[in-house]
Every structure is written in structure tokens, then in C-alpha cells.
Amino acid sequence: MMDTEKNKDYTIDNEQLARFAKAMGHPARITILQFLASLDSCYFGDIHNELPIAKATVSQHLKELKEAGLIQGEIETPKVKYCINKENWEKAQHIFGAFFEINVEKTACCSPEP
Template sequence: MKRNLEPIEYKENTEALAKFAKALGHPTRIAILKHLENQSCCFTGDLVEVFPLAQSTISQHLKELKNAGLIQGELKPPKIKYCIHQENWNIAKSLFQQFFD
């Protein structure tokens, strides 16, 4: 039995789901997330070695994933170390599961 969501919770959940879905709307971003899920963390340069794309393209995809909250970056001058944002990743999985149920 599905429970009725309060209007505010409904709005927050649907907006969060749409934000995550938009970030996942490109095959390269999905591939980056799958790669990061199997790593503790990695640097942009590591991803350039894995994917046949320019560093600027990888950086743009990382920016989109970070803006959606799916990954987080830690500045390690002169590089940025990226990893899955576990809390938001779990929220995204839960929201998608609820959506498809």
C-alpha cells in the first residue's frame, strides 16, 4: 500500500529525483559513476586515462555530477579528488526505487 506524501515532501522528493535524473541523462556520467562506485576516490587525470575524452569534457561531466550532489570533490592541490557522495547516492537510489515501484 502506497502512503500519501505531504505536499512539501512530494515536492522535495520529485525535485530531487528530477535533479538526479538530469545528471544521469548522459552515458558518460553514468559510466563515471559506475567507475567511481568501484573506487574509493580518483582524480580527474585518472578518469582521462579510463575514458577516451578530453580532460575538459571529463571536468564538465564531473561538474554536472557534483552540482547534482552525486559526487563530491576534495581539493588536493593542484588536483581535485572525486568520490561518490554516499548519503546523496543512497537517497538517489531510494528515490528511483520508489519511482519504479
């Protein structure tokens, strides 16, 4: 049959952007990313110390950030060192940058506030 129907699947790029955004969709995870980027420390204990939540919960948030690709961790016995995943961080920079490049001025649709 002909392919006249519109493809309604989400694009890979949109899936990826949503994935990153979702990972960033919690204040604890934003705080973690900022802390890691500021490089006051990379250790779990110090990250935990910045946050108002239990260590088990911090561990979970770190796991999610890791699964989204935004951070990585390595064991440095007896501590665990986390850091930004540089490659994917840059990917996120670009993908968010492109997303927000859209010129809203030019595309105003609803009438402005009267």
C-alpha cells in the first residue's frame, strides 16, 4: 500500500531531548549536575551532603542520571567518584541549544496581551 499516511512517530532527536529533559526534571538532579560541574567535589558523600534527602534516594537519582548518560561514576575505594559525562553533556548542550534557537518573535501566533 502507498505510504500516504503521515508518520506520527516521535523523531530520534525528540526522544533524546525528552530523555535528557526528563533526567533534568527534578530539583535534586539539577542540583547534582550543577554540583558536579562546579567541581567542589565528585564524591557521593559530598553530593549527599548538598541535598535534603536520604542517601538511598540520592543513590537512585545518581543512577537515573547515569542511565540518561549525563554522568558517570567510578569506584575509588572506599568512595565513589561521579562526574559529568562530557560527551553526552555536550550532546545535551547542542540539542537543547538547537531546540531553543527557535525564534518565537517571528512565530507569535496567539494575539499578544491587549
